[in-house]
Amino acid sequence: MDTLAWFALGSLVVWVWLLLGQGFFWRTDQRLPRAAGDAGGRRSVRGERRGTDRKPPARTEQDRWPRVAVVVPARDEAGVLPSSLPSLLTQDYPGVAEVILVDDGSTDGTGRLAAKLAAEHGGLPLTVVSPGEPEPGWTGKLWALRNGMALARARGPEFLLLTDADIAHEPDSLRLLVSAAVENELDLVSQMARLRVVSFWERLVVPAFVYFFAQLYPFRWINRTRPLATAAAGGCVLLRTETAVAADVPEAIRQAVIDDVSLARAVRRAGGRIWLGLAERVDSVRPYPGLGELWRMVARSAYAQLRHNPALLVGTAAGLVLVYLVPPVALVAGVVGGDGVAAWAGGAAWAVMAGTYTPMLRYYRQPLWLAPLLPFTAFLYLLMTVDSAVRHYRGVGAAWKGRTYARPEAAQDR
Incomplete structure (x- = not known):
């Protein structure tokens, strides 16, 4: 197998792991938990248990x-x-x-x-x-x-x-x-x-x-x-x-x-x-x-998410290329060049990618033909992330509504 086929197989392995091992992130069923009764009802019961045997005073719905x-x-x-x-x-x-x-x-x-x-x-x-x-x-x-x-x-x-x-x-x-x-x-x-x-x-x-x-x-x-x-x-x-x-x-x-x-x-x-x-x-x-508006929304905080770490930026860029860009490239190149392994692995990885994206498109009530375009969107996010790093090192970091935070802190793990 050539190098592209190996990369395609690697991407497929990552997608199988993402499908099954990353907390089923692609599912959209985590919705606000519904209460069995109203909030006030349970709260008032707790209050009664803390009190004495005397009958508590009547409480209004607002209370x-x-x-x-x-x-x-x-x-x-x-x-x-x-x-x-x-x-x-x-x-x-x-x-x-x-x-x-x-x-x-x-x-x-x-x-x-x-x-x-x-x-x-x-x-x-x-x-x-x-x-x-x-x-x-x-x-x-x-x-x-x-x-x-x-x-x-x-x-x-x-x-x-x-x-x-x-x-x-x-x-x-x-x-x-x-x-x-x-x-x-x-x-x-x-x-x-x-x-x-x-x-x-x-x-x-x-x-x-x-x-x-x-x-x-x-x-x-x-x-x-x-x-x-x-x-x-x-x-x-x-x-x-x-x-x-x-x-x-x-x-x-x-x-x-x-x-x-x-x-x-x-x-x-x-x-x-x-x-x-x-x-x-x-x-x-x-x-x-x-x-442009979407680009600025992402770029103002993308590098902060990576804690302004150049090594994390390089790793993230490499990961985006392997996971999102290799599958379509391998499929096309494999078909054109007669590399069956690259074409099969790239096509399978792309299919899993599109399949995991489908629930989110349904949640947003969008047409499912957008699912195969996810590699292109990921490429845009890669460029936005790189631009975020460039802005940071130029000293214009996170800019929002007339304010610029040249060296903002990332989310802390303390």
């Missing part, structure tokens, strides 16, 4: 549900707030809840628009705060979360919902999140919001983004009683307040660019239980119509 503060960091989000903020204000939550929007130095009237939307839609009370520019050593989002969470904790909520300004929630989203956390005794419940998929480039790149994330952090491994991986999705995180205090969040991760993974690791170090899955009732409304 039985934990108090929640929703914290929304927002910087120049006037374009998406009309589609997202009303969905939070009108949550059908039986307990006491409020929304705190942290206007992080916006120049487009984000704070004023938020107040206007609250006046128009009513619902949960809204507080808008503007903490000013981040102190040295803080990324913008985590600085905004620090101030919003501090204000929220002063009001005594049991849970904090940390959600991005571009995330729209169905009316029962908060109730289901809290119910899942209480019933399953979870400290952090996170959902990977369903990202917008409308344009050609969104169709090509976005489902693959979630597919690659799940491959790196298999949801089943995260959700095990004895977890094998740790991660969260920053767009929608329900966090117990006492756990946030115990984990020293967000101070402990104040420089992290990949803040969601860093947050999950901090919670895990504090002994918290974590759950992560795909959302059914939570959607991102932020558009990425062109390749």
